[in-house]
Amino acid sequence: MHEECSVCKQKFDMEPGFWYGTGYVSYALTVAISVATFVAWWVLIGVSFDDNRVFWWLGLNAVLLLILQPWLMRLSRTIYLYFFVRYDEDYETSEPQKFDY
Numbered sequence: 807m808h809e810e811c812s813v814c815k816q817k818f819d820m821e822p823g824f825w826y827g828t829g830y831v832s833y834a835l836t837v838a839i840s841v842a843t844f845v846a847w848w849v850l851i852g853v854s855f856d857d858n859r860v861f862w863w864l865g866l867n868a869v870l871l872l873i874l875q876p877w878l879m880r881l882s883r884t885i886y887l888y889f890f891v892r893y894d895e896d897y898e899t900s901e902p903q904k905f906d907y
């Protein structure tokens with residue numbers, strides 16, 4: 807990941823440990839995806855413990871989340887950064903966002 811935006815010079819790692827919060831965003835995203843795949847599985851295939859269908863969902867969902875991890879990580883960082891840095895129309899003349907220490 808770059809240190810700062812190449813266009814507006816916004817620093818990305820705004821303080822030491824800034825990115826730890828992305829874990830919570832990533833967790834929320836994976837829970838949302840898991841709920842969505844579970845509902846889809848429920849509607850399309852059905853949930854039953856008799857023939858272990860529900861465990862197939864569990865395994866396939868885990869594989870799907872592992873495959874999606876590189877995108878989820880980047881999306882989480884983007885969402886998390888957006889909590890603190892909003893789009894600035896006058897980015898060419900104004901200062902990049904900073905935390906007050």
Ligand SMILES: [Zn+2]
Nearest residue numbers: 811813814816
């Ligand atoms: Zn920028």
